[in-house]
Amino acid sequence: MPVDVAAVVVTYNSADHIIELLDSIPSAMGALTYSLVVVDNGSSDATLDVLATRSDCATVRSTNDGYAAGMNRAVRASEPAEAVLILNPDATLDAGAVPAMLEVLRKPAVGVVAPRVREADGSLSPTLRRGPTIGRVGGLSFTGWPAFTERIEEPAAYETEHEVDWAVGAILLVDGGLYARLGGMDESYFLYSEETDFSLRAKDAGWTTVYTPAAGAMHIGGGSGESATTHTMKQLNRIRLYRRRAGTLRTWVYYVMTVLIEVRRALLGHDKSWPTVRALLRPSRRPPALNASDSVLPR
Structure with a gap:
C-alpha cells in the first residue's frame, strides 16, 4: 500500500x-x-x-x-x-x-x-x-553580484x-x-x-x-570527508553538467576558466587543486568512476 x-x-x-x-x-x-x-x-x-x-x-x-x-x-x-x-x-x-x-x-x-x-x-x-553559467564558474562570492555568484x-x-x-x-x-x-x-x-x-x-x-x-x-557536511579525488570529481562533473546544457563551444571556455581557477587556488595553497589541474589537463589522471568519455575535455 x-x-x-x-x-x-x-x-x-x-x-x-x-x-x-x-x-x-x-x-x-x-x-x-x-x-x-x-x-x-x-x-x-x-x-x-x-x-x-x-x-x-x-x-x-x-x-x-x-x-x-x-x-x-x-x-x-x-x-x-x-x-x-x-x-x-x-x-x-x-x-x-x-x-x-x-x-x-x-x-x-x-x-x-x-x-x-x-x-x-x-x-x-x-x-x-x-x-551554472560561464560567469559563475569561479564562484566569485566576494563580489556579491549574482552574475558571478552561484x-x-x-x-x-x-x-x-x-x-x-x-x-x-x-x-x-x-x-x-x-x-x-x-x-x-x-x-x-x-x-x-x-x-x-x-x-x-x-x-x-x-x-x-x-x-x-x-x-x-x-x-554537518563532509561526513565522508573530501579528498583530492572527490574535489576533482566535483570540478569535472561541473564541466560535464555545463556541457550537456550549453554545448561544446561555450564549454571549452568554461573548461579553460576552470583550469585557470584551479591553478590559482593551487598557487594559493589549496593542496587538492594540483591533482585536479593534472586531471583536467591529462585524461589518464581522471578518476575512473567519472567515465570521462562523456566530456568535452581533451583525450
Whole structure:
C-alpha cells in the first residue's frame, strides 16, 4: 500500500552520523506514513554494524557505484510513495519538517522542496544555488553580484518561500511521480552535480524547485570527508553538467576558466587543486568512476 513519503539514505563510512539521522526521522514525519531505506555503498567502518541494530529501516548492501546509483537503488527498494525524501546520513531533521515540506510540494508545478538548513553550530547553512553559467564558474562570492555568484548567501533569501534554480541535495523532498518521470538521479554523475542536474531537468519539464523556511534541518557536511579525488570529481562533473546544457563551444571556455581557477587556488595553497589541474589537463589522471568519455575535455 502506498505511503506518504519514501525516505531514502545512501551511506558510505557514515557510522559517526547515521544514528542521529535515524533517530530524528519519526518526529520529523509527524502523522505521515513513510518507509525508510538505507543503501550502504560498501562502507569499511562500522556503518553496517550500526544499521544491523536498527529495526526502523531496511538496509540494502551495495558496492560503491556512486551516490546517484545508490539513491536510485534505495528508491526502487522503497514502498510506492507520493514523495521521495532524499537524505544525507550526516543530516538531522527538525520535528514536523516533512509535513511542512510536503505542504509546499503539493502546490501546483512544485517538484522539489528544500528546507532551511543550519550548520552544527546553529548558523545558517547557505544551501541555495543559482544555475551554472560561464560567469559563475569561479564562484566569485566576494563580489556579491549574482552574475558571478552561484551560492546564494544573502540572509534575506532564506527568510521567505521562493523558487530557486537548485539547492544542495543533503535534504530534499521530491515529487514521486517526477522522480519516476525523470528516471531518478543521473547515474553518470558518480558523486556531485546529481542534484543540480535533477533540478534543472525538472525545470526543463515544467517543475520548480522551491525553498521553504517553514521546515528546518541540520547538516554537518563532509561526513565522508573530501579528498583530492572527490574535489576533482566535483570540478569535472561541473564541466560535464555545463556541457550537456550549453554545448561544446561555450564549454571549452568554461573548461579553460576552470583550469585557470584551479591553478590559482593551487598557487594559493589549496593542496587538492594540483591533482585536479593534472586531471583536467591529462585524461589518464581522471578518476575512473567519472567515465570521462562523456566530456568535452581533451583525450
